[in-house]
Amino acid sequence: MDKFEEIFNQLMEMLEEEKKEKIEELEGDCVCPICPSYNQCAKDSDEKLFCIIGKSEPCITNERGCMCPTCPLAAKFGIGVKYNFYCTRGSEIEHRKM
Numbered sequence: 001m002d003k004f005e006e007i008f009n010q011l012m013e014m015l016e017e018e019k020k021e022k023i024e025e026l027e028g029d030c031v032c033p034i035c036p037s038y039n040q041c042a043k044d045s046d047e048k049l050f051c052i053i054g055k056s057e058p059c060i061t062n063e064r065g066c067m068c069p070t071c072p073l074a075a076k077f078g079i080g081v082k083y084n085f086y087c088t089r090g091s092e093i094e095h096r097k098m
């Protein structure tokens with residue numbers, strides 16, 4: 001199990017309140033809001049962390065580049081390079097299962 005699977009499994013085992021707090025903490029490193037693909041709809045819905053949460057539905061539909069390879073969270077957990085565009089293509093876990 002790699003670092004990403006570890007944090008993902010930890011999140012899945014957390015109670016809702018604890019999970020919410022951890023997600024907010026992780027969101028602090030997410031660079032999606034400065035990505036060219038990020039749009040006003042996603043901003044208004046405060047959507048981030050697509051690598052964990054999964055696709056942006058229905059906000060982000062046009063791929064205009066992806067900042068995941070430069071994201072500190074991605075670097076920390078070893079993701080964002082092989083797979084990215086999580087907002088339109090699904091979470092890291094979904095990619096790995098394909």
Ligand code: SF4
Nearest residue numbers: 030031050051068071
């Ligand atoms: S890897 Fe991409 S989706 Fe995940 S936190 Fe970083 S910028 Fe956001």
Ligand code: SF4
Nearest residue numbers: 032035066067086087
């Ligand atoms: S997942 Fe990638 S493409 Fe989508 S908003 Fe985040 S950085 Fe941009």
